[in-house]
Amino acid sequence: MSEPQPLPQPASAAWGAVFSMTLGVFGLVTAEFLPVSLLTPIARDLQVSEGLAGQAISTTAIFALITSLLIATVTRRFDRRHVLLSFSVLLIVSSIIVSMAENFAFLLVGRILLGVALGGFWAMSAATVMRLVPATDIPRALAIMFSGVSAATVFAAPVGSYLGDIMSWRSVFLLTAGIGALTFIAQFATLPSLPPRGRATLRVLVDLVQRPGMKLGLFSLVLIITGHFALFTYVRPFLENVTGVATAGVSGVLLGFGLANFVGTYLAGSLISRSLRMTIALMPMIMGLCALGMVGIDGALNPTIVLVAIWGMAFGGVPVAWSTWITRTVPDEAESGGGLFVAGFQTAIASGAVIGGVIFDYVGSLGVFSIGGIILVGAAIFATVVLRSPAVTPATEQA
Incomplete structure (x- = not known):
């Protein structure tokens, strides 16, 4: 069987459209993870437990998975x-619905719409970027787009926590509706016509999964992201209940996580150029050891701040590394391959939030971070073993 070949690339780069895609990433990821920083006030206002409130994230992830x-x-x-423009409209509508929610069920309606927008956008994003720039500019364009994730990480957690304290969590979600409106305007002005291409059938998804190495590779991804989001969904309760950080302090620690995440995104590019396999395996190992270290020091403030930052930097490399793996493994079906990548990612987010919520309600924050850390260390070991197989490693890594 011949190697799969990518589809033709444009002769010139549409950088304005790439930046509008980055803005879309920023808005969607910000909306997705705002509940992390607003978990306590949301739970209090809607009269549910923090464990249940955390399922607002898993609900979004489930519908993002289906949509992808x-x-x-x-x-x-x-x-x-x-x-793509319709996804920006859904971001606006979902944010408004969440801001008006009078009960948890109504809030979930908004989060479901966000899941549809998120899953659809992410499934198409890499394939769209590949149609906006020549092949030589694809790595740069993907790096720019993923910077939207890092920027959202910086904004959603610390800024969301701070604004939720001085305004209200509802007002914060209204701000995300404004981001959605700006995104729609930018994309309307810059995105060119992009007629559909490729087979794009459910049969293609089945065929892609059956390709050598895809199942084990995707399972490795799911393990890593599950461990991370079991931790990240409940980082605020950990900081408040174990470390004893006040609300303003939580914002500062989460800002450190976000800034370190931004740095990690760019460091990942250099690491990937050296070894994609090493990057994929190293990042979850660092994350898991940070989590276990936070448990071991029992919430000592200064070491916890440092460990949270290292954790954030390591996670910055995870989506970059795995999206690179996907695009190198299935370049001929980038859109469908992107759907599988997003499905694996969102499955793991949902699993992590659910597992973390159950553990949190039974044994608290220390239990969440203990088990989440163990999952990440185990995932790193599993990925190391799995990626030794030529069937799981893209041809460009085998040289």
């Missing part, structure tokens, strides 16, 4: 410009 698998097939006859 179906979106290419359902929209295969529509111009991708129009599909």
Whole structure:
């Protein structure tokens, strides 16, 4: 069987469109993870436990998962410009609904709509960027787009926590609706017509999963992201209950996480150029050891701040490394491959939030970080073993 070949690339780069995609990433990821920094006030206002409130994240992840698998097939006859614009509209609507929620069920409606937008956008994002710039500019364009994730990490946790304290958590979600409006305007002005291409059927997804190495590779990804989000969903309760940090202090620690995440995103590019396999295995090992270290020091403030920052920097490299793995493994079906990547990612986010919530309600923050850390260390070992197989490693890594 011949090696899969990527589809033709444009002759010139549409950088304005790439930056509008980055803004879309920023808005969607910000909205997705705002509940992390606002978990306590949301739970108090809606009169539910923090463990249950955390399921607002898992609900979004579940519907993002479903959408990521179906979106290419359902929209295969529509111009991708129009599909991407519809996701920005959903971001606006979902944020407004969440801000108006009077009970937890109504809040979940908004989070479901966000999941549809998030899963659809992420499934198409890498394939869209590959159509906006020449092949030689793809790494740079993907790095720019992923910087939107890092910027959202900086904004969603610390700024969300701070604004939620001085305003209200509802007002913070209204701000995300404003980000969605700006995104729509930017994408409307810059995105060119992008007629659908490729087969984009459910059969393609099945075929991609059956390719050598895909199952084990995706399972490794799921393990790593599950461990991370079991921790990240409940980082605020850990800081408040174990470390004893006040609300303003939580914002500062989370800001450190976000800034370190931003740095980690760019460091990952250099590490990946040396060894994609090493980067994939090293990042979860560092994250897991940080979590176990936080448990071991029993919330000592200064060491915890340092460990949270190292954790954030390590996680910055995870989505970059795994998206690189996917695009190198299935370059001929980038959109469907992106759907599988997002499905694995969102499965893990949902699993992490659910597992973390159950553990939190039974044994508290220390239990969450103990088990989450063990999962991450185990995932790193599993990925190290799995990626030794040529079947799981892209040809460009085997040289």
